[in-house]
Every structure is written in C-alpha cells, then in structure tokens.
Amino acid sequence: MEQEAVALGHDVQVVDPDVRGYVYSLVTALGGFNGEDADKYILGDDALACLRDIKRWLKLYDEKNNRMDVARCLGEANLVNGDLLPILSIWWDNGQKSKHMTRVALACLELLVPLTWPIEYHSQMTVNHHRHTPYLQQTQAQYKRGILKYGGTNLLRAVIRIALPSMAIPRSERESRDEGILKLMLYLIRNVAIISTNARLAAEGEEEEVSRSATIDAFQAQDAFALILTMCSNVGDDFNMQDVVLLEILFHLVKGVNVDKLFMEEDQRKAKRTDELGDLLQKESLVRREYAKNAPTRHGRFGTMIWVKRDDAKVSTVSGQDVLRDDQTTLQKMDQSKKWNKPRPRRKKEDVVQNNNFNMPTHLSGSASKNLRTFVEEFLDSGFNPLFTHVRKAIEREAERVLDINSRQFFYTVGWFLEAERARRVSQMKKRTEQGKSAKETEPDSYGLVAGALNQETFITLNRAMQSSFDNKEWDDLNAQMRCFTQILLTVQEMALSPIEEDQEIAENIQNRIFYEETTHDRILAIVRGYKDQGFGYLDAATELAHVFLRMLERYSKENADMQIRSKRKAKRKKKAEQLNGQEAAGDEEQNSEDEEMEDAVQVTKERAFDFKRFSAKFCNQSCVDTFVAFTEFYKELNSEQLKRAHRYFYRIAFKQEMTVLLFRLDIINLFHRMIKGPGAIDNTKSVFKEWEELVRQIIRRLVKKIDQRPALVTELLFSKMNNTVYYLEYGQEKQTLSTA
Amino acid sequence: GDPSSLGLDEEVKVTKKRQPIAKLDDNRLLSQNGIPKLRKAAKQKLRFKGKGHEFSDAARLLNFYQLWLDDLFPRAKFADGLSMIEKLGHSKRIQTMRREWIEEEKPRLYTGPE
Secondary structure, eight states, rough: HHHHHHHHTTTTOOOOOHHHHHHHHHHHEEEESSSSSSSSSOOTTHHHHHHHHHHHIIIIIIHTTTTHHHHHHHHHEEEIIIHHHHHHHHHHHHHTTTTHHHHHHHHHHHHHHHSSOOOOOOTTTOOOHHHHHHHHHHHHHHHHHHOOOOTTTTHHHHHHHHHHHHHHGGGGOOOOHHHHHHHHHHHHHHHHOOOOOOOTHHHHHTTTTSSSSHHHHHHHHHHHHHHHHHHHHHTTTOOGGGGHHHHHHHHHHHBBBBBHHTOOOHHHHHHHHHHHHHHHHHHHHHHHHHHHSSSOOSSOOOEEEEEEEOOGOOOEESSSSSGGSOOHHHHHHHHHOOOOOOOOOOOOOOOOOOOTTTOOBBOOOHHHHHHHHHHOOOOOTHHHHHHHHHHHHHHTOOOOOOHHHHHHHHHHHHHHHHHHHHHHHHHHHHHHHHTTOOTTOOOOOOGGGGGGSSHHHHHHHHHHHHHHHHHTTHHHHHHHHHHHHHHHHHHHHHTTOSHHHHHHHHHHHHHHHHHHHHHHHHHHHHHHHHHHSSOOOHHHHHHHHHHHHHHHHHHHHHHHHTTTTEEEEEEEEEEHHHHHHHHHGGSHHHHHHOOOHHHHEEEEEEEEOOOHHHHTTTSSOOOOOOOHHHTTTTTTTHHHHHHHHHHHHHHHIISOOOOGGGGGHHHHHHHHHHHHHSSSSTTTSHHHHHHHHHHHHHHHHHHHHHHOOTHHHHHHHHHHOHHHHHHHHHHHHHOOOOOOO | OOGGGGOSOOOOOOOOOOOOOOOOOOOHHTTTTTHHHHHHHHHHHHHOOOOOOHHHHHHHHHHHHHHHHHHHOOSSSSHHHHHHHHTTTTTTTHHHHHHHHHHHHOHHHHHOOO
C-alpha cells in the first residue's frame, strides 16, 4: 500500500524532510522583509553565519553525496530572489563602507555561483539528478532574471564591485583569497551568460527576460563588457589564471550569432528584415499555391477512383480527384499511400550538448545587436591577440585549469571573431566610400589585430587537434575546428588582396605554409569522405571547408605554377622483403612484427610538384558525392550561398572532372528532379534556381544519351558504381594503362 | 523425463508460425520479376524525347522504375526501395552479376584466331 502511494501520490517527498527542515530554518533565520516597513529587507542577527552554514550544506550534503537536494530546497525556499539579491542591493545602496556588510555580500556571491552553475544532462546522472534537473533549470532562469534586473539596482555591477579591490592589486601581490574572489565574480558572469530557458520546459513567459539579447543589454548597461575588455587586454600581465573563464564568457555570448546580420547598419538590418518578411510571405504563398494546385475542387466525399493500367493486364487503383490531373501526381499518390517505412537504424544516444551547442542560430534584438557589435569591435582592437595567444598556450601546455570543452570553445570563438573582423572591414570600406573618400586616401588597416590567430603555432595546434578529433570521432570538436580553419583560409585570402605590401607578403607566406603539407590535403579529403550521420551542423562545416579549400588551392596553384608540397609516404620495403622470403617467413611471427615496427618508423619524406588536377580528382568519388547529396537533401532549408556550394561541387564532378556517371543513381536523379519540378521545388524566383535548373538539365541530357549508348546503365542506375567499371561507363572504353609485363 | 513413456503423455505444443515477412534480398532482385524483367522492359518501353524535354524524360525514367519496383516489392515506398537495392549492390553476388551485364554489351575485342 505504502509503495503505491509513493509511486502515485503527487506530494511525494522527493527530499528528506529533515534536510528540508534544516535548510528552511537557515533561510528563515537569514532575515526578511519587515512587517512595518514591508519593502525594506532586514538582515537577521546571525546572517553571516547563516550564509556560511547554507554553503556548508551545499558542500557537505549535495556535493559529497552527489545529490541535488539542498539546491532544490533552496530553490523552493526562494533564497536567491527573496534573500541574496535584496542583501546585495542593500550592500550596493548603503553598505559598501561597512566591513561586515562587505563580508556578507561576498558570502552571498559565494552562494550565487554554485546555485547558478549550469546543469547539463550527462551519462552519469542518478535518479536523483533526473528528478531535480528540470526544476532546477527552471529556477535558474528565475535567478538569472533577478540578477539581470532586480528592481532599480544593478546587481551585476554590485558583483563586479565586490571584486574590484582584488583586481586593483598587482598579480604578484595578490593573495589566493583575491584570486578566489576574481574567480567567483567571473564564474558568476559566465553562469549568467550560459543560463537560458530550456526549450523542453514551459518557460512561463521568461524567454524574453533571460534571452541572449537581455543578457547583452545588461552586460552593456552594467559595465560587464568593460570589465571583460579590461581583463582580456591585460590577460598576459595581470590576469594569467582567468584566461579560460574569459574565453568561456565570450563563447557563450557569441555562439550561434550570425556575423553578417550583426554587422549590418540599422537601416540595412531593417531592410533585411523587411526582405526576410517578404521572403517568408512569398514562401508561404508558394506552399499554398502548390497545395491549391492539387487541392480537390469538389467536396471531400466526392469519391473519385481511377485505374492505373499496368503490364500483364494488371491494374492498380488510386482514389481522390487530384489524381486525375496527370500521371505524376497519380504515381506520387500511389507511393504516398504505402504504409510501411524502412526501419531506420537507431542512432546511438550521445550526451546532449546543450550549453555548448553552437549550431543553434540565435536572434538578437536591435539594441542588443548594437551593443554586441560595439563590444566585438573593441575586443578585436584590444583583446583578440592577448587573450587567444594566451589561451592557446594554456591549451598546448595542458594547464590544469583547461577542460576538454575549452578547446572546442577556443576554436569556435577564434573562427567567429575572424569572421567578425572580415565583416567589420567590409562595413568600414562601405562607410568610407559612402563618405566620398577613395580607398587610397585613407590609411588601410593591417591585419595585425588578428595576427595572433594567423601564426605558425596556431596552425600546428589546429592541425594536430583536427587530426586527433577526426581519429577519435569527436565530431563536435571537429566541427568547431573546421569552422575555424575555414575562417583562417578566408581571412588569408582577403589579406592577399590587401593594398599593403607587407600584408600580401605575409598572406603569401601563410598560404604557402598551409598548402605545403600534404597531410592537410589528405585530411580534408578524409573528412569529406567520412561523413556519416554527424548531423547538419557538421555537414555544413565540412562541405564549406572542402569548398573553400579547393577553390583557394586551385587559385594558389595556378598563381604558383611550380608549387611544391611535402608528402610523407610509407616506405614500401616491407612488401618486397616479404615477397623475397615469402616461404620462410610463414611461421616467424616475431620477425613479422618487427618488420611492421620498422615499417612504421621508416617514412619517406620528400618534396614533389603539386598537381591540382590530380588532387581535385580525389574528391571525385562515390563517398564524396554521397556527402554532398546528403547536404543537398536539405535544400529546402539551405540559403543561396549553401545551394551554390553544392551546385559548384556537382558542376565540378560532372563537367570539370567529366565523371557524370557518379551522379547517375536514381536517388540522386530523383532528388534533382524534385528540386526543380517539385513537389517542394526551390523557389523559382531566386537566381540560384536558374543555375540549378541548368545544371540538372545538362545532367539529365547526358544521362539520356548515356542510356542509349550503354544499356547496362539501366541496371547500374540502381547502384553506386564499382571502381573497376566506372571509367568504362563514362568513356566507353577501358582506361589506358601501361602494361607492366 | 521417463524414457519408457515414449513421450506419449506429454502434450504437444502447437505454435502457429507467423507468415514469413517478404524481404527484398538478392534472390528477389535476381528473380524473374527483378532485374531480368527490368532489362527486358527497358529495351521495349524506355523511350526518351531527348533534347528540350529533359525534365519530362527524367519523370518518365523515374516513373518507369517506380512501377517496376512496385511490382517487385510492393511494400516499400520508392525512395526506401531504392536505398535497399543500392545496399544490395555491395554484395559479392550482385557485383559479379553487374559486371557480367556490363561485359555483355562491351564490344568484343579481337582476341586472335581461335
């Protein structure tokens, strides 16, 4: 009986009642609003001791037992919004001179940090965690709302104020207590930046007040941005240990923000928004029109039924008036009415990366855009090089404060700011020309501001990280690294066009270094070939990298006709040796493994001339095509830049490499046909549509011709092509190879 | 249990076997209704209009395959069926057959007097 009650009752005790009792009594003893003067918070007699006791509860009960009970009780007792924030506001208004009050304020901060610490779903969660997490996520959103805007006081500013005395001390004279205070303040800012409403829980109208826009506006209004800037630009001297937290704050501020939109002028953005609205309306009317085309013209019970005559005097029946229109809709309806779906392989459930997910786009309000943009520009001017150089060194050194996740955040943030720098240059250029000055009159800026991300050390770190993420299948990390690499390439490309001679030289040098290593080329190829279910964000990054890399390499190798690359090849000694003593070596395993070790050790490194044609031909195979097809499957959601990317690739396959056969597979043809002719075709008023239509037309024309020439294609259309027949199918003859005999 | 009872006393359990679910495997694909029929039908029926009619030609081609697939394996939707067949194409048996079909149409090379 009792068990049943526990399982079903809605007032189940989820927390030990004793614990709850202790915690509640502490919160009550902390203080409260006076009965006579209801809007005045009165501190309890032993408030400081109470705060310390609560902290002890959190530490010795929750942390030690790996539970969340105390945190939950504190949430239910409304500690943060009911006590901590009022106390901080008293301190801010008239307590800063009192030593005691300052201590109390610090104790409040010490509680705020663990209470706002981000809660993620992960694989080692207990039942207790699962029970409390949704509740705590919701209360954290309320905490954040309170911290960002508590009555008339600026509590963020108050928190920063607590740490200012410690900041003012030079690092050499700072005690560990001061470092601790700095850390607390920065972690609170980071927590505030992270917390957002959980999409899976009802947010009760708090989305606006805890959104990214609200965060950015509050950071601007309460000088958190100024603080971050100061610390970033002095990270090398005074704030050595704070680099990683600063990186985290930046990451959580900019993740998912669209750089292009950020750097638009206000009127431009408005125009863009109007365009977007127009676009959306048009899209909607397109959907409606398409529906109207096939919509029944009579009532729903009109009852039309037709026969589809088939071979051997068989017929199929299809019902509905829409099928009368043409063969195409009839066949579509026949297909749609099938009930069975091919079972999809179940995807392995991975840890949900909620807080560190940068694939979700974020929308900013007008004022937030302006504020963030100002901050970003100031950061680029003063903080970019010091911070990122410092963090990179910390990551390389595997410093203790660096977590695994920080490397991903580092690469994403570097990539994002590089893109921001390019966008800023474009908008500055525009402004100058608008003001009527020619480009020559004004001194062009050099790329020195972002040089910290364009040096050899960064490339080495990036290359090593990409390789290890790829080998260890850490796709999210690889995603961030690919985005970073793409942005580096694009920045270098623009640098090469800079009017400053020095910039050109440096760019030339960098390109030379990037393209010199053959391992880089091979890695990019391997990434594109190896796509399998890593999600759209990854697919987008991988295809973009391949696109940008190939185009730049093409241009660069054209300009430098005698480009050399360093290729590492394993020596082929072993095979020959085996052939020689094939008979004797059969039993001798030890010898064999020794041979293998030898083989690993012997790597021939040599320089050879680079041949772009041969390299790009490597992208011309079934697995690369499959990757781009998987990307194109999303055509309804892709923007024109992404559609162009896919278009260029298929164009390269079909007409530059002359391997249209790779595209002659029914699912691909089906996809292409659907993109142009529907249902669900690309909007035909867009310019990309014209390009795609032409491409698909050409491909189909070739297909039809080829089927006539080589009837075997009728069956081969069903399959991915085999390596040893693909050449014959394309050219109608075997590949000419020199006989070795 | 007891060997002398010959098992006569024990109740015989009759379990109804489920109807085996039809599968799209290489046997079905290579059966009379499968690729042989496709090859024959393509020779007889697959006609294209050529230049200027690319999209209607593509539709004709897709419809042709859809009807063939519907006959071969009515359960699956067109796209699902295609991906199942594509997967089968990686098997040894089908690959050998595919190579044979391609060899059939290749022009005979002059291999010297026999």
